[in-house]
Amino acid sequence: MTATDPESDRWNHRPDDLVPLNPLFSWPPNPRAVWNWYSGAWLQFTSLTLCMVMALVIYFALLPPLADMKTFAFGWVFRVWLINMWAQTLIAGTLHWWLYIRRGQDMKTKFDRRELTRNNGVFTFNNQVWDNIFWTLGSAMTVCTIYQCGIFWAMANGFVPTVTFAANPVWCVIWLALIPMWSGFHFYWVHRLSHHPKLYKHVHAVHHRNVNVGPWSGISNHWYENILYFTTYFIHLVVASHPLHLVFHSMFQQISPILSHSGFEKIIANEKEAARAGDFFHQLHHRYFECNYGTSEVPFDKWFGTYHDGTADATTRTRAFKKQMYTK
Template identity: 70%
Template sequence: MQVDAANSIAGQQRKAGDDDPENARWHHRPAGPVGLNPLFEWPPRPVAVFNWYRGAWLQLTALTVPFVIAVTVYFWFLPPLEDMTRFEPGWMFRIWLLNIIPQSIVAGGLHWWLYVRKGQGTKTKFDRRDLTRDNGVFTFRNQVWDNIWWTLGSAMTVATVYQWVLFWVMANGWSPVITWDSAPVWFVVWMFFIPMWSGLHFYWVHRLEHQPVLYRHVHAVHHRNVNIGPWSGISNHWFENLLYFTTYFVHLLVASNPLHLLFHVYFQQISPVMSHAGFEKIVANGTEAARSGDFFHQLHHRYFECNYGTSEIPFDKWFGTYHDGTAAATERTRKFKKQMYTR
């Protein structure tokens, strides 16, 4: 699900003669080990931390795109809270549209540019293969249609129902609601912490879903996508989405504004579209337009039992499931997977 702001020089391959036998399996990979947020390193590296967050917030990334969408929706399209004190079709239908439309525009737009028009060819594409067609593993025997169905049918339904409940609770004053005027400092601080909370929640839910029983019956739907594309981001089984979107319920306890909830919503729903794009960068007219694919998570889809979280909080490093892209990490991950499934 999500931001790898420390990927090294775009488009640079490992040098010829590198001893990693896995290199031949990649079309493109960033140079050097996959980076993690330096905020958690000791001794402190303030310049590295500044550069990490500058890269995440001052470019088109899986952070800034959801934030821009959230602000746009908040000021122009979100119904007033006072209209949501009762469950009524009008505002509930609008919330559903505010999920379906941005999701379709971002995922559909990226898919069109990268895989239909092939606007940048295979430049910065991680996996040399194309998306799968005529394969019985996927619903409708087609990877893209499978992903669209599980995204719009499953994920957007669960997310919308959860949002109905949260906005209704906020509107009735049953959760702590703040405004910019009442708590300007916390308003900004909480906005910056939402991606961290998302990463914390995602690691533990995702790790749970990799337990053999849940993986086989639930999470395997998402992992049909070894070679991922934009529509793969939240192409999840219904039960997985019931768990994945519980991250939103933190707003029942933590003082929030509807804008915080919207940013959380779009970060959770839109950022996986970008991190699963399959391309490290979006390139238009020969110029880098946005940071998209996340090699940290791409490694998870290739090797499965590693990089359960995000690069924002280094849970994987702390708990021994970090794959940094090296041959040694691949070997360690394969041993861990073998042990996991032979218990």
């Protein structure tokens, strides 16, 4: 991909290289590329490491003991809800403040030239940010809390398989590493379903109001979409898990979209790169809709012909696919 590619003119900023996909699924195998991919995700300050730190803090300092969750009670359920609200508001609020209120890095690494929308009747309250906050804290935090509390209750009562780090340290670590991959697998299929014309019109369109995304856009979804989106947690009803696995999964599902929808590729402080943030792979989906339904972690889009690699040729193919699909 070069700077002369016509796609460059459509963005304020875009990565210099083609949108990458997880090399774990490439052939022939490339161990160095796989190492670089996963070390870049886990050994730097990224959404993954942020979610892991948040999960550890929540599990060891904030979450009620599992024994207290054997019976449903307002106290511990409300506490789980407060934890979700606190985590979402802390990360989305801080990132929004830095990027869009404080304007701490101006337009550096911002994908879209446009500002977040105000005075637009498409959005609840005629304001994109307030719309996103309403659907995130109202819809998403309610649904995810209900699911999490149900699973914690099932774990506490021994209704589902559980493990401990003391007895199964290898599996516990492996399962932590696999959760993002499971999330990508689940998200692709739920997201494709959400793009069915009927579901899109009445449900998924709430999220796609955000063509130009911001930190609060990540899980700004209709109630029905969140009911589908958070079923990713149900894997812990069948795969032996520790409560920390569910907490990490929750943070990954709820916090990583804040960064991936931030609208900026990198967070810059004092003229230095502080963290990786926005995901151009998904930014392309919000611009062109019928591409990059999944994540770069599991390359379903490449396998099923909906991968947009960031070039003008890919945009042409995506627009042709969209026209054909809606004609049908």
